[in-house]
Amino acid sequence: MEDNMKDTLLSNIKFAYNEALEFIVSMGMIACEEQLLKAAEDYKLEMDPQVLSYHKDARARLSPHSYRELQFFFQYNFFHKALDFAFYESICTCPEPQTAEAWINRLEKSPAEKVVAEMVYGVYYDKLDELLEGNDWEIVKKDTRLMAELVARTKPQLDVIEAQGPLLECLAYPEETKLRYMQLLNQFYKDVFSLWKEELKRESEQASQRYEGLFLANPERFIRDINKNEPAVYDVPTTFHVSFFSQVGNHVLFFYAGSSRIAWVIFGIFNDHVFGPAADREKTELFLKAFSDKRRLDFLLLLRNRPHYGQEIASALGITPAAVTYHANFLFFLDLIELKRTDHRLYYHLRMDKLRELLAVTTKVMLDEEPPIF
DSSP: OHHHHHHHHHHHHEEEOOOHHHHHHHHHHHHHHHHHHHHHHHHOOOOOHEEEEEEEEHHHHHHHHHHHHHHHHOOSTTTTTOHHHHHHHHHHHHOOOOHHHHHHHHHHHHHHHHHHHHHHHHHHHHHHHHHHTOOHHHHHOOHHHHHHHHHOOOOGGGGGGGGHHHHHHHHHHHHHHHHHHHHHHHIIIIIIIIHHHHHHHHHHHHHHHHHHHHHHHHHHHHHHHHHHOOOOGGOOOOOEEEETTOOOOOEEEEETTTTTEEEEEETTTTHHHHSOOOOOOHHHOOOOOHHHHHHHHHHHHHHHOOOOEHHHHHHHOOOOOOHHHHHHHHHHHTEEEEEEEEEEEEEEOOOHHHHHHHHHHHHHHHHTTTOOOO
16 A cells, blocks of 8 residues: 555656746735745744845835735735636646746736636635535636626635725726736736746755655655645646745645646745754744644644544634634644545644654753653
């Protein structure tokens, strides 16, 4: 069974730099800079000085109008995605890596109504049943007027509630929306990204070689320990894009390329720094911080009873699915939880061994004495 999983992973997973994906990630991170700085502070991470330099450079080079347009399409929630989901969909439905310029030219040929429909999906993917009111999404997404009526009647999740008004604007004027996003993408590429692209590619490809070596040495351990995922998830052709701008994180995107299901992983360049061994004091500080937030404590207490899938946790704790992901990432940093697939669903499991280990480390640090053996 273990050999079969290893063979499946080796067959399905490859590493490749996708410039178009890095381009769109960079736009989202610059638009959501304050949110990401707060997340870094929560996770006790330091943003790489080079990334902060890129952010500063981008702000200086973008006109006030271009920056407002960047926020219009990208600012709502970096972890949820909203209007910008349409750009990820366009990039990730192509099974091969693309340059940013090639993708921009490809997007130019996509009908405005199709792109705007994907914006709707990006805002409402976790409230789709409520949005559709019994209608079929495959039919609704071809009817801009009907989408506008449904969007006007349905509040999005709180994480992206501010996207509702701009989305209605896009639905009312799809062709004008296309002119706006095409101008923004071309301008950002010309004035900002083109100046960084070679350095970003070099950094990402160097890291990609390192990660690919770790993956080939032990595919299953790499997926569990550094990608923080269940190996069985990767039962389709999957490309790992090592992202300099993402810094730390694992974001898996599943799409259809024609009739074939494929996946792209946006994999943080410094994942091995965070998910590798950490100092006892840092572990203790993060562990105590995990319990300082009632929602994270409730999250762990919920999993103590049995594994839960994301929507179950959201309902039980009264939070959004995006908030579940946010808190889960914090707990992943401590190795307190893991994902396992059962009956086509991904369940969060509490790692009792890690909980005991962290309690022991905390005892050692706080009391300056060796902890009892559990």
